Amino acid sequence: MQLPLKNATFETDIEPDRRETEQPPERAIGRVIACDGSRATILSAVSSGGWRPMDIWAIGRMVSINLGDSRIVALVYKVHAVATDWSEAGENPIHVDVEFLGEVQESQDGRLRFQSGITSYPPVGAIAHRIRTGDLALVHDLGDRAGVEIGHITQDASIPATVSVQDMLSRHFALVGTTGVGKSSAVALLLRRAVAVRPRLRVLILDPHNEYASAFPDLALTIDGDALDLPFWMFRQEELADVVFRGRPPLDDEPDILREVIAAARGRYRVPTGPELARDLGSSVLKRPLDMGATKPGQEPPPQASSIDMAVPYRLKDAFAVIDELIGLHEQRWPRAALRSLKVRLESLHADPRYRFMFGRANMYETIAPIISQIFRIPMHGRPIAAFQLGGLPGEVVNAVASVLSRLAFDLAMASQGACEILVLCEEAHRYVPSDAALGFAPTRQAIARIAKEGRKYGSYLGVVTQRPGELDPTILSQCSTIFAMRLANERDQQIIRSAISDASASTISFLSSIGNREAIAFGEGVATTMRMRFADIPRHELPAMGVARQGEDGTLREPTLDDMMRRMRA
Ligand SMILES: Nc1ncnc2c1ncn2[C@@H]1O[C@H](COP(=O)(O)OP(=O)(O)OP(=O)(O)O)[C@@H](O)[C@H]1O
Ligand SMILES: [Mg+2]
Structure with missing residues (x-):
């Protein structure tokens, strides 16, 4: 069988890259022998020689198909030998299946550009070869978009892998x-x-x-x-219910009872005075600023309170009082057992040191501003994460x-x-x-x-x-x-x-x-x-x-x- 590549001479403006001097250029070359909508098969040959032809035809590699005034960039996804026996001394024909990725073209301003998709198909006999480093860089170039470097392309460590953060x-x-x-x-x-x-x-x-x-x-x-x-009052009713009932599906009335209790406790909330806060919470309250809303010159503006400050605080104390009142009602609206069990759950959460983040210091805060200031880094203080x-x-x-x-x-x-x-x-x-x-x-x-x-x-x-x-x-x-x-x-x-x-x-x-x-x-x-x-x-x-x-x-x-x-x- 006459391999199409042996001693091939062809008119092309594209020299295959020759970075490994021991690598004969014709070995880096194949010919398109079949083509369908998005794929082509290339015939090439490899020998058992010292150089590594699979560098070019390895799966995952991009290769070029020369069309004269443009080059198709294609990706190797399958390689197989044509014959069933292997010649140690000679050349072994191989089929390389590739998928078209796009085209490198010279634009009117004389610059080379890569674009996805192809405008013309390679004719049978078109020459395929190792992709130029320059083309590979073009393929991965973000163009007008600003990019940051996060690593390198596997195929060629000299080409940076960039992403557009935007x-x-x-x-x-x-x-x-x-x-x-x-x-x-x-x-x-x-x-x-x-x-x-x-x-x-x-x-x-x-x-x-x-x-x-x-x-x-x-x-x-x-x-x-x-x-x-993360005070409990920042939790929506269904979020709090998930904590209170600890993943078990709440019984019939429980979500409604919780909703009513929270609404009533919210209604009773009034902003405590400074001395009241100090008395209730000890001096720890003073360690944290209560309002981070004020902006100093040069600082970022605070978030608009109106739309985020939908979480109105309430006190557990008021919630307990509401439950007690509901239990004491002459005409029961809710089963007493359910009310008592809710109270016990809330009390045990309140006492549980693992839940201190929700219940321990919850009423030190009058708004969620100091909390979101910390979590969402406003102001950043140099730590955006x-x-x-x-x-x-x-x-x-x-x-x-x-x-x-x-x-x-x-x-x-x-x-x-x-x-x-x-x-x-x-x-x-x-x-x-x-x-x-x-x-x-x-x-x-x-x-x-x-x-x-x-x-x-x-x-x-x-x-x-x-x-x-x-x-x-x-x-x-x-x-x-x-x-x-x-x-x-x-x-x-x-x-x-x-x-x-x-x-x-x-x-x-x-x-x-x-x-x-x-x-x-x-x-x-x-x-x-x-x-x-x-x-x-x-x-x-x-x-x-x-x-x-x-x-x-x-x-x-x-x-x-x-x-x-x-x-x-x-x-
Ligand atoms: N870019 C890198 N630079 C240096 N070392 C790395 C890098 N990526 C991974 N490693 C090494 O690999 C180890 C495992 O990485 P990593 O913990 O990121 O894996 P993971 O996919 O997040 O694992 P898990 O599924 O267990 O979360 C790291 O501890 C580190 O030693
Ligand atoms: Mg991990």
Whole structure:
């Protein structure tokens, strides 16, 4: 069989790259022998020689097909030998199946441009060869969009992998991959880059493994069970019900009783005087400012109180009084047993040290301003990231807390009228927004879905991280327009990601089960084209890691004490 490549002479303005001097140029060449709508087969040949021809024809590589005045960029997705026997001495013909990605063309101003999709098909016999480094860079170039570097292209380490932070954030993003591939590290890298270029951006990380404190020694405030105040009165009725009834479905009347009790207690609330506060709460009240609303010159404006301050405080004391009155009514509206059980539940939560963040200091606050000031970094004090350590909270409140926080993030971004952008980063997102509608907590799902669906207009963004995309609510994933897919072992998970990617680059995703640690296939709005990339090296002291002590506002680290450990074990 006469190979078409041997001693081939051809008129072309394109010299194959010759970076390895021992590599004969004709070996880097193939000919298109078949073509259909979006794919082509290339005939080439390899020998058992010392150079590595598979460098060019390896799966996942981009190659060029020369059309004279333009070049098609195509992706190798399958390679197979033509003959069944292998010649050690000679050349072995191979078929290389490629998928068209786009075209490099010279535009009128003389500059080369890459565009997705092709305008003309390669004729049979067209020459295919290793892609030029310059073309590869063009393919991954963001053009007019500002980009930040997050690593390099797998195919060529000299070409940076860049993302547009603007597009990645505003259309939401997802990072998926099996355990240990480097998701959290990649998140740390992405967030670091994002806050560097967007001075108004705040990031709230819902951190179930308490691992981000170590990733941002300079940029984050760590909020754990001790530092956290999320007064019960900030919880909506259904969120509070979830805490009070601890995940068990409430009995018939219970949600209605709770609603009536809260409404009555709210009605009785009056802003306490300073001496009353001091008497009720001891001097601790003075340690925290009650109103952070005032703006000093040069500071960012405070969020508009009218739309976020919908949470009106009430006192547990009043709630207990209301319950007692309901019990004492001559004509019973609610079963006494249900009223008593509610009171007992509230009392035990109030006394439970694990719930101190909700009930302990709740009435130190008259508004939610100081709380959101801390959590959402307004003013920032140089730390735009809040790492919210859910790992220290009682398991049964995590969903309600995630709901409160996501809801606030949306409302606050909206109320700031563009003054602050808020990214909510959900690690292990499948826990809050599972695909199974029967699982999870409806208010959390609603709050996160609201950011996903409407957040863009108001500057609230969503980042979801999961090992199990198959278990994540598909409506949330479908709102994420940039996806970093790291290695996925599970077939169903791969299937979900495959269906998220546009047909044009579907073959890229077939590598999902075999890519290396720290590698990702990034696709969607935030990148120029579907790219296989490797995240940059993160210095050890900026890697997420579990168990590092918490970070104070002043940046000091504190090792966990035995007390902390006992509390966490109880949680
Ligand atoms: N970009 C990187 N630079 C340096 N080291 C990295 C990088 N990415 C990952 N690693 C190494 O790999 C380890 C695992 O990464 P990481 O914790 O980010 O994985 P993960 O996918 O989040 O895992 P899990 O599913 O358990 O949360 C890290 O502890 C670190 O040692
Ligand atoms: Mg992780």
